[in-house]
Amino acid sequence: MTTGEHFAVDLQVMEGKYAQPVRRSGPFVDVGTRRYRLAPAVLDAVRAVEAHSALPMGQRTETRNVRLLAELRQALDGAAQDGSERESPALDIDLRQLAETRVVRPDRVGLIVEQRPDGGLDVQPDLGVGVDPDKTARRWHHLDSDAADGGVLRIEDDLVLLDEHERAAVSEVRQNAHIAADQVDDFIQAPGDFFDPDLVDVELGFGFRVTGIGRIAPMTFAKAGESGISWLARDGVAGPEALATKARSLPEHAEIETKVDQAWQAGRDVVTLDDGLVDIADRSRVREVLEASRTQLEQLGADLAGAFSGPDQEQRDTVRVGVIVADATDLAEQQRAAARAAQPRRAVTYDDLRMDPYPHQREGIEWMTGLMHGTLDADGKAPARIQGAILADDMGLGKTFMTLVALREYLRAEQDDERHARVGQGRPTLAVLPVALLENWLEELDRVFPESPFDDVVLLQGPGLKQFRIRGARRETAVGEHDLDSRGMVRDDVVAQRTSLRIGPEHGATRLDMPNRLVLTTYETLQRYQISLSRVDWGVVVMDEAQKIKNPETLAARAAKGLRARFKLLATGTPVENELGDFWSLVDTAQPGLLGTSADFRARWVKPMESASSAEKGELGRDLRAAVGPFMLRRVKEDHLKELPAKHLHTVRHTMPQIQVDAYDEVLHRFRTFGRGVQGAAFKALHGLRLVSLHPQAPGPFDSDQSALQLSARTHATAEILDEVRDRGEKAIVFVIDKGVQRALSGWMMQRYGLAVSVVNGDTAATSTGGGATRKSVIRRFEQADGFNVIIMSPLAVGVGLTIVGANHAIHLERHWNPAKEAQATDRIYRIGQKRDVHVYLPMALHPDRDSFDVNLDRLLANKTFLSDAVVAPEVVSGDELLNGLGLDAGTASDPVDREG
Structure with a gap:
């Protein structure tokens, strides 16, 4: 009976009628010569029995005994739910004595x-x-x-x-x-x-900044409204075709048409929809897209939004809702004082890792653990406490490795702290990543730890998302007008119904937020399931490549700010990607109130920076870095990786062949003859010059013969560079955004070198979806090939999460408007593990009679990046600057759109 001190449970692995000797090491069990990996539910049961068996007789109280039964029942339920028993040694425990008894184990009061x-x-x-x-x-x-x-x-x-x-x-x-x-x-x-x-x-279940769930007001993009959006300055601006994907019902489609009409009446060439901007400068193309979209919806004859709701069709009068985040008050001095007082509560253990950290990595780990441990001593609701930090190290210094070790140290500290972890169980951990990094994190876990510090790791993405989604649940971010109160906030009773993931103890072993679990998800999933995820009491939330939430008005950024966590760590190599306002959004997520409100930040930092000289910008940058203080760590590779080989930058200038000169001049002639004063004409001319400077046949069709390489100054220069790389027996990456050029170049390389040159772009799967090639598998094949090899990549698709040190030559055939994006692409090869000198090439097409597109772009980019005391603030090229440099009158035109490669 559970009331006696002799109560015990014995687990055995049976083969036939006989028990077999067993050895367990972490999640692995050796039975004879065979090794099994225990599923998480089974591992929980084994650990529970081992812990109970280790108790002295006098400590086997009824509470301890019943707790063991509760843990076993929970493990059995979990194994039955996910089928784990089919992959692991059988867990067969006879609980017939308690067949009519239900064991309930609350984890909160x-x-x-x-x-x-x-x-x-x-x-x-x-x-x-x-x-x-x-x-x-x-x-x-x-x-x-x-x-x-x-x-x-x-x-x-x-x-x-x-x-x-x-x-x-x-x-x-x-x-x-x-x-x-x-x-x-x-x-x-x-x-x-x-x-x-x-x-x-x-608490009601949300973090202190969440005032509730309410109607999401249309995005304002205040700066765009004031001065016109700079197409060259922002990523994520979609072409008119994106309008066809925005509406799920005819009422939503009508709303989009109204927004477009209003934007045109206001003289704007961009409209804000959902989380992004759409180019509407080409009015005839926009009308074609909208007409086709309306026809498709009419043919479907149903509200497409209902398709996401299972059998319970949602009403057509749905409105978009999400977490409403309050501005944090200015608590800068109290926050910095709390950070200065935070010290590591224990020495960090490194000798049980599979790799020895570099000195700068030890420094980063101990900085993070000091701040994380400081959260265990503070009131969990106090805005002035340590709430998070930004790890802004340069790309290639090992941010993921440092983060994982710091997470392990935090888990250990939390499990040792009786106030925050009961029975040795800590809060779950959430890591939000670009989809391309999911595989990286899983590999890094195995590479760093002999035994994972987490009880288990789940992917809240794809099939993993289905595992935790409540069947028949409705979309979290869409409710009916009748579900809102007079303030535009979702009624409390409706909020409870919108949680569509298995959150909370009522779901037992099938809940997502199991203690000591690491949940890996994407920014898109965070946005879609923000209500569920914001109700979880997370220990640490990691935002990897946190520049994804640089725009505070996007749903993903709002959801990130609304997450409830003891500590938020934002990891990014580019804390300022487009403009200084990006930095405020990151700091406001990690440590709300530190830099005041968005309006405060613009007045104190952004406006002065816009009119400052280079020297004044440097001084402002140092002041801003001081204002952030201990809540950000920023180091660059050159200061900490002395063993890195040299990096050489080569500007390769070639004069355009006549066919390219003629195509270039034709674009200018058309604009000067027909385009002056016509809205959108300067944009079209600039876009045309950009394509012609890449290749005169762009956007296609292209000649299939490799002789077409000689038709463009840039591709001609690229071929010459690759010939030298071949002679050295080394590997090269060619970065190009345009998909047509990617395909054509791959064919030309096959003819020239006899190589099957792979292309990695936005169409290449980031993670495995049934055995197909992924970005990492394509890169692995490229690196493993002996000697000379070439791979073609879009800088937009591989800007983060990939290490390609098998190559040491990077050719930017098509340059990105944003210096930060270009640096991200280059740093795929210039990072820890690179053994050879790195060479970076910038092919440029020169016009014989005037400064070309390439010359103007290179001049502007060269002046757009400054480094000031650990705050990196690249300025992006504006359309007006480039148009003026080319002698074109911008007028009311917008700037070109970067298309996903």
Whole structure:
């Protein structure tokens, strides 16, 4: 019986009738000569039995014994749910003695509040879903013993298991069970003043910045509205074809048409939809796209939004909703003081890693752990506490490795801290990544740790997302107009229904937010499931390649700010990617209030920077770095990787052949003859010059013979460079954005070198989807080939997450408008592990009679990056600058759109 100290559970691996000797190492079990990997649920059961067996007889209390049964039942339920028992040694435990008994193990104690006739409130403990509060109220006396390890409530056939933390929380609530009428308002505003928030869950389930779920107002993009968007300056500006993907119903389509019309009436060539900008300068093309989209929706004859809702069709009058995030007040001095006071609570252990950290990596790990440990001492709701930081190291210094080691140290500290982890279980960890990095993180975990510090790792993406999605759940970010209150906020009862992932203890072993779990997901999934994910009490949230949330008005950025976590770590090699305002969004996510509101930041930093001289910009940069203080760490490779080989930059200038000169001059002639004063004509001319400078046959069709290489100064120069690389027996990457040129170049390279030259672009899968080639597998084949080889890549598709040190030559056949994007592409080959000198080539097409497109772009890019005391602030080329440099009158034109490669 569970009441006796001799109660025990014995686990054995059986082959036939005989038990076999077993050796366990982490999740691996050796049975004879065979090795099995235990699924997470089975591993939990084994650990629970081992921990219970290690207890002295005198400590095997009824609470400890019932806890073991609860853990075993939970493990069995988990194994049955995911089929783990088919992949692992069988877990066959006879629990027939408890067949009619349900073991309930709450992991939180909340509040049940009822109003009294005198206006006051009665408060009792809430043990969560599945525990009848009326029956529980009559059993609290079962806890009035002196058992130090918690207690057991016997409620009919149920055993409700409470550990020491929950028992203390129940006691806290019972001691303050009545709120006087004159204190009710204070209680509603700040329940944490009445009950210890470290014990009792007094929150509604969201982080302190989330004011609720409400209607998302149209994006303002204030700067774009003030001065006209710079197409060359921003990524993510889609062509008119994107309009066809925005509407899921005819009412939504009508709303888009209205927005387009309003933008045209205002003289704008860009419209904001959802999370991005769409080019609407070409009005005839926009009308064609919208007409085709409307026809398609009419043929479908149904609201496409309902297709995402399963059998429960959503209403057509849906509105877009999401977490509403409040501005943080300026708490800079208190926050910096808290960070200065934070010190590592324990020495970081490095000798059990599979790789020895570099000195700069030890420094980074200890900086992160110091801040993370500081969160364990602070009030979890206090805005002035340490809430996060930015790891802004240069690309290639090992940010993922440092982050993983710091996460392990935080888990250890949390598990050792009785206030924050019960029974050695810590909060789950969330890592939000570009989809291309999911595979990287999984590989890095195996590369860094002999045994993972996490109980398990799940991918909240693709099939993994289906595993945790509630069947039939509706879209979280769309509700009906009738679901909103007068303030445009979603009613509380509706919010509870919009959680579409298995969150919380009521889902048992199938819940997403299991303790000590690492959840890997993408920014797109975060945006779509922001209500579910913002209700989880995360330990640490990591935003990798955090420049993805540089625009504070996107849904992904709002969702990131709304996540509830003890600590948020933003990792990015480019803390400023397009403009200085990007930096504010990152800091506001990591440490809200540190740099004031967005308006404060623009007035204090952005406006002065726009009119400052180079020397003044450097001084402003140093001041800004000082304002961020200990909440950001920024190092560059050149200062810390002395063993890196040299990097050489080569500008390769070739005069255009006559066919390219003629094509270039024809673009200018058409603009000067027909385009002056015509809206959008300068944009078309600039786009045409860009294509012609790449190749006179762009965007195609191209001559199939390799002699077409000689028709463009840039491709001619590229061929000469590759000939030299071939003679040296080395490898090269050719970066080009245009897909037509990518395909043509691959064919030309096959003819010239006899190589099957692969192309990696936005169409190449980032992760495996059924055995097909992924970006990493294509790169692996390229690197493993002996001697000379060439691969063609889009800088937009491989700007992050890929290490390609097998190549040491990078040719930027088509340059990016943004210096940060170009640097990201180059750094695929210039990072830890590179053994050869790196050569970077910039082929340029020269016009015989005037400064060409390439000359003007190179001149502008060369002046657009400055480095000032660890704050990197590249300025991007504006369309007006380039148009003026080419002698074109910009007028009201917009700038060209970068297309995904």
